[in-house]
Amino acid sequence: MSLLTITDLTLRIAGRTLLDQASLTIEPGRRIGLIGHNGAGKSTLLAAIAGDIAPDGGSITFSGRATMGRVKQETPSGDLSLLETVLNSHEERTRLLAEADSTTDPTRLADVHERLLAIDAHSAPARASTILAGLGFDQEAQKRPVNDFSGGWRMRVALASALFLAPDLLLLDEPTNHLDIEATLWLENWLARFPGAALIVSHDRALLDNSVQAIAHLDQKKLSLTPGGYERFVQIRTEQRLQQNRQAEKLADQRAKMEAFVARFRAKATKAKQAQSRLKALARLPQIDSVVEETPTRFSFPDPGALPPPMLKLEDVSVGYGETAILRRLSLRLDSDNRIALLGRNGHGKSTFAKLLAGQLSPMSGEVQASSRLRVGYFAQHQTDELILDETPVQHMARTLKDATPPQVRAQLARFGLDAERAETPVRNLSGGEKARLLLALATRHAPHLLLLDEPTNHLDLDARDALIRALGEFEGAVILISHDSHLVESVADQLWIAENGTITPFDGDMDDYRSWLDERAKQATQDNQRQASRTQKDTASTTQPDKNQQRAQRKEQTRQLAPLRRKIRDLETRLERLEKAKSQLEAKLADPNLYQSSRAEDIATLNSDLALVSQKQEETEMHWLEAQDELENATN
Incomplete structure (x- = not known):
């Protein structure tokens, strides 16, 4: 079942057609990079998906139960702290917490707390803080009001809010424009682990190569989908253009020979039938135009001349x-x-x-x-x-x-x-x-x-x-x-x-060394925070000896807090079973010799593509399961 289906979409702005009967389908969990020249209509397409503008033709269908997150052009403002701003972006959590403080109905209160457990409300501050830290806000900055920051930093807060919601579909328009390289590398890693679907407008090749599974190219008012990152897109597109040009040259040569035969023998009675036959064949030849490459973009810097060292x-x-x-x-x-x-x-x-x-x-x-x-x-x-x-x-x-x-x-x-x-x-x-x-x-x-x-x-x-x-x-x-x-x-x-x-x-070192250095530093910071938290817990334990009732209450509270995590582990295990079954079925089909005798090459390619996608989802799910198991073990030790 698709999460988002765009069918024969037409979009016009100020009388100019940007998309003309364009189509695209996004499945759950699929991360797609949207590319195209400046002014091609990428941001307009995101606005149409979000419902900000109405299509001029065609349809955009979004799964009714799914959620959507988007970084808008308007930056957040106000006197709330960065952390509170991000937390308040989860409207349901904010509303339920307010209701839990005000309601006197025991039944309703139980329902509210059950829903808060289901949406992991208790872990929200930690998750929001982690996202803000990844985008460059330390603990002190997270406590400061949004109005203390400039527009570029506020855009990071808007991005943090969108990431925090972890929607089923995430719409991002040039998310790295206001990020330094450290935050950009963090975002790449975050998106690579993100379980939801994403449509990302970006001109950042590294982001497109490291964080998306397919490229949607908006070109000549149409959308075409290519598997893999940007480097793979360039390879496939180059091969397609070469193949189309070769086919066009072959047909042009065939057409020229037919036209020459007709011109030579049309008037001869002995060859009249053959000439008429060639004319009919000529009319049936498909029209394949050679790919006309756009004028390549060229920059050049003027020659400065030499200077003696040091400059x-x-x-x-x-x-x-x-x-x-x-x-x-x-x-x-x-x-x-x-x-x-x-x-x-x-x-x-x-x-x-x-x-x-x-x-x-x-x-x-x-x-x-x-x-x-x-x-x-x-x-x-x-x-x-x-x-x-x-x-x-x-x-x-x-x-x-x-x-x-x-x-x-x-x-x-x-x-x-x-x-x-x-x-x-x-x-x-x-x-x-x-x-x-x-x-x-x-x-x-x-x-x-x-x-x-x-x-x-x-x-x-x-x-x-x-x-x-x-x-x-x-x-x-x-x-x-x-x-x-x-x-x-x-x-x-x-x-x-x-x-x-x-x-x-x-x-x-080079950029790979720099990435490794950043990873090591982040791990060290995490370990330092964990050691500090451990010391704080020990200090608290040494000064306060809880009685048996307190201990029972603590165990009960721990069980309550860990319930969502245990439920998440069970859900992941169920999903792994389904993925393993689907993988086995696909492998069995591909192992069947009859497939290669009775099926088209496109069908076999589709099965291979489906197998690759299932295998990737299986690896991602296993990684999430291992992370959840580690989190459970750390919490219970």
């Missing part, structure tokens, strides 16, 4: 805002061949460091030594707010390149794919990706020796991200990259620097 050197530098130092005692060196990714959680000084190198912040102490000829190009996503909405890209560039001729102005815009039409379009009508291209063009207008890129890919589609990677590979200057896109980091950087504990230090 830039920091000696015991501290930098910050006002009287507060964010980074201290920095002693680092940059050369023209450096490709450095600056990693670390948001708020640990990455953007502060970029502003120091860009000359937007002066050092509070220490010395910055730089070549007198050094030119720095600085891209930061917040610079979008500084663009003048009524001006065109040509006007922006002409104002900053005062001595440039009109062809030179347009050539600099064309380096980043802003063609003649988009160069004359007011900024207010440009997409987020087109604004990012304009900012890249502005940041590099003076051929910088050092490029500072602070989250350059937030609004770029996958093709534009690949174009940026290729352009950086050809760039002759130095690059410092701040990005949550691990694919971009792995493709561009040959050094990693970590911003943490008020300083910046080189990291000895």
Whole structure:
């Protein structure tokens, strides 16, 4: 049974058709990445699924008993703490807790507590806190009101609320845009373990490769589904295009030969019948067009010219805002061949460091030594707010390149794919990706020796991200990259620097080593918390010796608290039995020799695909069962 069925869906915005009779089915537990060019209609499709806009044709059918979660554009606000905000997003739990405090009907009170047990209400604070911690909020931050945080951090709270609800279907629109790389890696792991279904709009290749089971491609107003992550999607799509082009060439050759025969023998009486036969055959030939590749996205950076080493050197530098130092005692060196990714959680000084190198912040102490000829190009996503909405890209560039001729102005815009039409379009009508291209063009207008890129890919589609990677590979200057896109980091950087504990230090290793380091640190933090909780329990036990009645009450309370966990284990065991039975049936069918004699190749492929899906679900269920068993053992020891 499908969870969500989209049938012949048509969507129009301002008279423009985005989807035309598109169809898609999402089964329970299926995680799908939704990709497509900027402006193709991905966010509009999510809005239609959520019920925010009505289809212009076709239907969207959602299972009646299922729940849906979505991160909306509106960020949360108010005086409630982050933890309370996330907990209150579970409306049923909030309502039941309020009713439990107010009702005087014993029967109703029992029903309320039974339902609270069923939805694991008692574990909700711990689950919410874990999710917030994964998204970068420590224990102190979780106690602060939402209004204390900026828009980007509030978007993380909205994401935490959606994840906390653990709905049957989760709709996420570019969930990594406001995350640092640590939180992005955490989200990848969370989604990989998420038992529900998810439809995720993303241009993050690592997220698409590590967290989804299929790719839905919105292209030419249609939806097509490809199994696997993004890398597999590219392989399959390339093979399909090659096959279609070969078939089109073969048919074109066949058509040409038939047409030549008809043209040659049509007038000859002896060949008239054959010519007429060829004409009929020609009419029956299918029409297969060669795939016309879209013009590939191309970026290019101007050649900066050479500088003698060192390009830039920091000696015991501290930098910050006002009287507060964010980074201290920095002693680092940059050369023209450096490709450095600056990693670390948001708020640990990455953007502060970029502003120091860009000359937007002066050092509070220490010395910055730089070549007198050094030119720095600085891209930061917040610079979008500084663009003048009524001006065109040509006007922006002409104002900053005062001595440039009109062809030179347009050539600099064309380096980043802003063609003649988009160069004359007011900024207010440009997409987020087109604004990012304009900012890249502005940041590099003076051929910088050092490029500072602070989250350059937030609004770029996958093709534009690949174009940026290729352009950086050809760039002759130095690059410092701040990005949550691990694919971009792995493709561009040959050094990693970590911003943490008020300083910046080189990291000895690659991204795989960094992921392992983060995992070890997270495990250590968990063990430290468990040891602290254990010490607290022992201290409490040593000062308070409960009597037998208290002990019985504690055992009863423990039994009550563990009841949902034991029920969860039984449900998982039942599901494992069903999956094992389904797997055995599929294996028996595939082992039957008659299948390969009487069935179509598509049917055999479907059986293999079903077997792979059942095996994957079996592995995931076994993992959840083991985790639940460990949790039960830890709770009862």
